[in-house]
Amino acid sequence: MPAKGKHRRPKSRSLTRGFVAAGTGGAAIALPLFGATGAHAAAPEAPAAAKSVTAQVAQTAKPAPRTYTVVAGDYLAKIAHNKNVKGGWKKLYADNREVIGDDPSLIHPGLKLTLGAKNSGKAAKAKENRTEKRASRSAAKTEAPAPAPAAAPTTSGSGFTAPVPSSITTPYRASGSMWSSGYHTGVDFAASSGTSVKAVGPGTVVSAGWSGAYGNEVVIQHADGNYSQYAHLSSLSVSAGQTVGGGQQVGLSGSTGNSTGPHLHFEIRTSPSYGSDIDPLAYLRSHGVSI
Template identity: 50%
Template sequence: MPAQARRIALPRAARFGIGIAVTGASFALPLVTAMGAQAHTAPGAPAASVAQHTAAAEAKPAVPAAAFDSYRVVSGDTLTTIADAKQVEGGWHALYERNRSVVGANPDLIFPGQQLSLAADAAKPAAPAAPAKPAAPVTQSAAAAADTQLQVKTEAAKPGAQLQTQVQSAAPAKPAAPAPVAPAKPAAPVAATSGYVAPLANPVLGEAYGVAGSMWASGHHTGQDFVASTGTPLRAVANGVVVKAGNGGAYGNEVEIKLADGKYAQYAHLSVIGVKVGQTVTVGQRLGLSGATGNVTGPHLHFEIRTGPEYGSDINPVAYLRAHGVAL
C-alpha cells in the first residue's frame, strides 16, 4: 500500500514546527499518541533552565525601608536648620540633648560626617525586618507553555521522497522593566533667592551705622547694631571663608568672614563662637551666639561690612544687604 500522509494537530496555543531532513541515515521519530503530544525542548536548553531563567529575570530586588531616625551632617548644616528641615519635636535644643555625646559641649560646633539621632527613641534597636518570601518557582510545564509554541508536522515519505520535520521557536517575552524609584526631595534651602540673608532671624535694627560720637575711636559708629538677647543664633549673610574667630579686644568675641565678592562681614560681642579660622561657611550657616562681650552696655550684635579685613575699611552694612535683596 502507498504510504499515507499523516497529520497530528495540536492546540493553537502550543504550536511549534520541527523540520529535520533525513537522507541516507536511519532516523527514529518519537511517537505522538492520540492522547496529546508532549513538547520536548531543544538540546542545550532544558525546560528547567528556561524556568530558572524566567524566574531570575522577573525577580525584583527588595527595596530596603528608608531610615528616618538619623541624619548625616553635611557642610553648612546647623542644629537649627536640621531640626527645622526634619521637623524635630522640641527644636534644636531637643536635637542637641539627644546627640550631646556626638556634638560635644558646644552646640554650634557640628561637622560634616557626624551621624545625628532625630527620634527620641532612636537608641532602641529596630525590630528585624521579616525575610522576603522567595518567588514561586516556575514549573517546567508552565515555562514550556509560556515560552514555547509547538507545531509538529510529520509526513510519511512516498517512494523516493524525503521525511521533513520543521521546528520553529517563538522568542520568550521580555520581563517588564522595574518601576523607577523617585529620588527624595532635598530640604528647602535657608538662603534667599539672592544668595544673601540678614545676620540673624527676624532682624530689628538698633544703633545705626555712621552715627557720630566720642565713644567710638573713629568718631562714628562703624557698624550696624541689631537688637539681640544673649544666645541668639547668628548666621552667615552669604557664602564665605572664616578669617577671624576669637577675642577682638573692644569687639569682644568676634567672627569675620570673607565673602565671595571680596567684602568682609564682621560679627562682634558674641557669647559663643561656633566656627574656626579657615572654615568654609554657606549662606545661613550658624556662626555663633550673640552676647555682651567686649566694650558694650548690654547684649546685642554689632555687624560690619568692610572692604578689607581690618578696622577702618567699613561701609554701610544696611545699604549693602539691601542692595543684595535682604529686607531690613
C-alpha cells in the first residue's frame, strides 16, 4: 500500500504540472486575449482623433469673404446698409479703395466689391497694375512738349472763362446713382475725346497726373484760395508747379478712370482734396463768366 501510495504521487505532480501548464497556457492565452481586447478598444480612437483634427481645422479656417457686384442706382452708403457692413460705407470704401479709386462717390455698375474683408485678390492686383501702367503713360505724356493750345474761349474781365464751350450734362449735387456721398461733387460738361480743356482762371498747377477714379486729372490753385479740378482727361498739357493763365489749355478731354464715356468732370473746391466742393457754376458766375 505504501508503494501504491508512492506510485500515485506522480499523478498529483502531474496535476500540478497540468495546473502549471494550464496556468502557463492560460497566461499565454490571456496575453493575446488582453492584447486583442486592447486592440479592439483602441480601434475607435483613430476616428475620434481624426474628428478632433477636423474640428480644429474647421475652427481655424476663415469663411470666404462675400462679394457684391454694383448695379445702377447703387452708392456705397446704400450697399453698406443693405448688406449690413460693420463700419458703414467708410469701412466698405476702405476695404475696396484699390478697386474704387480715390473718390468713393465714383462707383459704376459691374464693379465687384468685397464685403467684410479687404479686397486684396487678383481683381485688386489687376486694377493696381492697370493704374500703374496708365500713370506711366500719363507721366510720359506730361514730360513731352505740350501741344499748341487751341483758341481759348472769350474770358471775362477778371481773366476767368468756362473750361470748355459746351453744355452741362450732369449738374452739381445731382443725387443717387454712382455717387456714394449721395450727390455729384461737380458738373459734367459734354466733351468728345480730344476737346481742348482750359484753365478757368489764372493760377498755379498743384497736381497733374493719374488720380484713381478721376483718371488723368489737373488741379489748379487760384489767387482767391480756391481750387479748380479737371478730370477724366485723355492727356495732360501742364505739370505740377507750372503757372497758367485763364483760358490756357491744361489737357484734352477723355474718359480715363471710372467714366461711362468721354466728358469733362469739373469741380471747384476750397482745398485740393475730394470732399471740399462748392457750386462750380456759382463760382464761375461770381467771376463774370456767363454760363
